[in-house]
Amino acid sequence: MAKDKSIYTCTDCGATSPKWLGKCPGCGAWNTLTESVAESPSKHRYQSLAAAQPVTTLSEIEATDVDRQPTGIDELDRVLGGGIVAGGVVLIGGDPGIGKSTLLLQALDTLSKTVRTLYVTGEESGAQVALRSRRLGLDGSQVRVIAEIQLEKISATIAAEQPAVCVIDSIQTMYSDQLTSAPGSVAQVRECAAQLTRIAKSSGTAIILVGHVTKEGALAGPRVLEHIVDTVLYFEGDTHSSFRLVRAIKNRFGAVNEIGVFAMTEKGLKGVANPSAIFLSTHGDPVPGACVLVTLEGTRPMLVEVQALVDSGGPSPRRLSVGLDRDRLAMMLAVMHRHAGIACMDQDVFVNAVGGVRISEPAGDLAVMLSIQSSLRGKPLPRGFFAFGEVGLAGEVRPAPRGQERLKEAAKLGFSVAVVPKANVPKKPIEGLTIYPVERIEEAVDRVREL
Numbered sequence: 001m002a003k004d005k006s007i008y009t010c011t012d013c014g015a016t017s018p019k020w021l022g023k024c025p026g027c028g029a030w031n032t033l034t035e036s037v038a039e040s041p042s043k044h045r046y047q048s049l050a051a052a053q054p055v056t057t058l059s060e061i062e063a064t065d066v067d068r069q070p071t072g073i074d075e076l077d078r079v080l081g082g083g084i085v086a087g088g089v090v091l092i093g094g095d096p097g098i099g100k101s102t103l104l105l106q107a108l109d110t111l112s113k114t115v116r117t118l119y120v121t122g123e124e125s126g127a128q129v130a131l132r133s134r135r136l137g138l139d140g141s142q143v144r145v146i147a148e149i150q151l152e153k154i155s156a157t158i159a160a161e162q163p164a165v166c167v168i169d170s171i172q173t174m175y176s177d178q179l180t181s182a183p184g185s186v187a188q189v190r191e192c193a194a195q196l197t198r199i200a201k202s203s204g205t206a207i208i209l210v211g212h213v214t215k216e217g218a219l220a221g222p223r224v225l226e227h228i229v230d231t232v233l234y235f236e237g238d239t240h241s242s243f244r245l246v247r248a249i250k251n252r253f254g255a256v257n258e259i260g261v262f263a264m265t266e267k268g269l270k271g272v273a274n275p276s277a278i279f280l281s282t283h284g285d286p287v288p289g290a291c292v293l294v295t296l297e298g299t300r301p302m303l304v305e306v307q308a309l310v311d312s313g314g315p316s317p318r319r320l321s322v323g324l325d326r327d328r329l330a331m332m333l334a335v336m337h338r339h340a341g342i343a344c345m346d347q348d349v350f351v352n353a354v355g356g357v358r359i360s361e362p363a364g365d366l367a368v369m370l371s372i373q374s375s376l377r378g379k380p381l382p383r384g385f386f387a388f389g390e391v392g393l394a395g396e397v398r399p400a401p402r403g404q405e406r407l408k409e410a411a412k413l414g415f416s417v418a419v420v421p422k423a424n425v426p427k428k429p430i431e432g433l434t435i436y437p438v439e440r441i442e443e444a445v446d447r448v449r450e451l
Contacts, residue, residue: 008033009186014224036181066253069164069206072110075262075271076103078300079233079246081254084111084165084206088253089197091171091226092246093211093219094235099244100210103262103269104167105133105143112142115164118157122149122173136268149183151176151192155199163205168196170210171225190224197228226250237356243278244269245357248298258298276303276413279355285383289375292386292415293367294406295359301402301409303386305354306364308371313348323353324368325360332369332391339395340442342373363400365391366419369441370448382451384416387444389424395441399423407433417451419444 008017010033015026017033024032068083077083080090094100101124108117121129126145133141144161148154151174158166168174174192175183182188193209200207209229211219219225219232226232232250237243246260261275272278280292280303289308294301306324321329329351336342351368353359366389374381388406390398400406403424410418411433422437429435438444 006035008035011186012223014186014190034186036185036187068253069111069115071107073103073107073269073271074273075260076107076246079248079258079260080231081248081251081258084208085230085253086164086206087200087204088206088231089200089229090206090208090231090233091211091219091229092208092233092235093213095213098235098237099262099264099269100235101169102132102136103246104169104208104210105129105138106136106268108143108165108167109133109138109141111165116161117143118161118163118166119143119145120154120157120166120168121145121147122168123170135266149173149175151195155195158199158203158205162203165206165208167208168210170212171196172212193225193228236358241356243272243355255298259300275300276409279304279353279357281305281307281354286380286385288378288380289371291367291371291374291381292410293359293364294386294388294410295357295361295364296400296402296406301406302357303410303413303415304357304359306359306367306371307352307354308368308375309348309350310344310372310375311348311350313346315346317344317346318348318350320349321351323356323358324351324364328362328365329368331393332365333372335391335393335395335441336369336372336445339440340369340373340445342376342445344372344376347376361400362390362398363388365389366397366421366441366444370419370444373445373448381448382417384414385418385451386410386415387419389419389421389438389444391441397421397438397440397444407435419447 008020010024010026012029012032013027015024017025020033023030066085068085070077070083092100108119111117126147129145146157171189171193172184175188176191179187179191196207213219230252234247234249236245236247242264244262244264248256248258250256261272262269263272291306293304293306295304319330333344367387369391370387388400390400392398399421404426407426407430411430416432416434418433418435419438420435422439425435425437436447438447
C-alpha cells in the first residue's frame with residue numbers, strides 16, 4: 001500500500017514545503033512547520049470563473065450605511081462598532097476559561113428575543129451548554145443549539161434554520177470532508193473559515209467564530225484567518241482577576257483599538273460603565289511613585305495609575321516594566337538623566353500600570369517620568385494630580401492627540417491639577433481644573449517640585 005504523501009505547513013503564514021525545514025520559507029519564522037497529509041486536488045470545490053460578477057465602476061455602486069443589530073451588551077457593541085452587521089464574520093480569541101463562550105451565550109440570549117440565533121458547539125454537548133445557561137440565569141432561553149463539528153452538516157443546518165446570528169465554538173474543532181487532515185490542522189482551519197465566510201456573505205447570516213490562542217497569546221492557526229474575517233477581537237485579562245478586556249484588533253465596520261471592559265460575576269460577564277475606577281488605586285493619602293495618566297483606548301479616554309519604584313540596585317541595576325514597553329523605559333531614563341539631571345544609573349527601576357492594562361501610546365511618557373522622580377525623591381505628587389504627553393530624545397514634551405477630551409474626562413472624575421504639553425492647553429478654561437503647560441521635561445520636573 002502506497003504511503004500518503006506528507007507536506008509541511010507553517011502555522012503562522014500557511015506556507016507549505018515538501019520537506020521539513022527549521023525556518024519557514026514564507027515568513028522566516030523558526031520551528032513553525034508541522035507535518036500533515038498532502039491533499040489531492042478535488043474538482044468543483046469552488047465555483048468556476050464563468051460565474052464571476054460583472055465589472056462595475058466604483059462611483060456607480062450604491063453605498064449605504066450597514067445596518068447593525070445591537071447585542072444588548074453595551075461594552076460588546078462598543079467594540080463591534082455599534083452592533084453585529086448582517087453577513088459579517090467576527091473572530092474572537094482568548095485564553096481558555098476567560099469567558100468567550102459565556103459572553104457569546106449571553107449575547108445570543110438577548111438577540112434571540114428579536115431574531116433567530118444558532119449556537120454551534122464543537123467542544124461541549126448540548127446539555128453542557130444548557131447547564132451553563134442555567135448558571136447564568138438565562139431561563140427560558142430561545143437560542144437554538146446544535147453539537148456538531150462537520151462543516152457540511154453545519155452548512156445544511158444554517159441553510160435550514162436561516163439564523164440572523166450564528167456562533168461557531170470553536171473553529172479549531174471543525175472539519176470538512178473535502179480534506180483528510182485532522183480537525184485543528186492548518187488546512188482544516190483555513191478551509192472551514194473560508195467556507196463559513198462564503199456562507200455568511202451569500203446568506204446574510206452574521207457568523208461569530210471562536211478561536212484558540214497559542215501560549216504567546218496570538219490566535220492559533222494561519223494568519224490568513226485574520227485576513228479572511230471582518231472583525232478580530234481579543235479577550236485579555238488574568239483568569240484570576242474578575243475583570244476582562246475585549247479589544248478590537250481589526251474592524252471593517254468600525255474603529256480599531258476600541259476596548260470593552262467587563263467584570264466576571266456569578267451571573268456571567270457584566271459591562272463596566274466607568275472603567276477608570278478599575279485602573280485607579282484607592283490610596284487614603286498620596287504615596288510616592290504614583291502618577292495618574294489619561295490614556296486613549298480607541299475613542300475612549302481612560303484614567304490609569306502608573307506606579308514606579310526606585311530602589312538601590314548595586315553594580316547591575318534592573319529595569320522592569322509591566323504594562324509598558326521596557327525599551328521605552330530605558331529611553332525615558334536616559335532622557336531624564338541627560339535633560340532633567342535625574343540619575344538612576346545605580347538604582348533598580350520598576351514600573352507598573354495598575355489593573356493589568358497595557359499602555360502602548362507614547363503619551364504615557366510624561367506620567368512615567370514624573371512617577372519615577374517622585375519615587376526617587378520619596379515625595380508624593382499632589383492629590384488630584386495627573387499628566388500626559390510624549391517626551392522626545394531632545395527632552396521636548398510633545399502634544400498628545402485629543403488632549404481636550406482627556407482633560408475633560410479627568411475633570412469629570414474630580415482631578416484638579418494637570419501637567420500637560422503646552423499645545424494641549426484648551427482655549428477655554430475647564431471648571432475645577434488647574435493646568436500647568438510645559439514644553440520640556442526639566443520644566444515639568446521643576447513644576448512638580450513646586451507643587
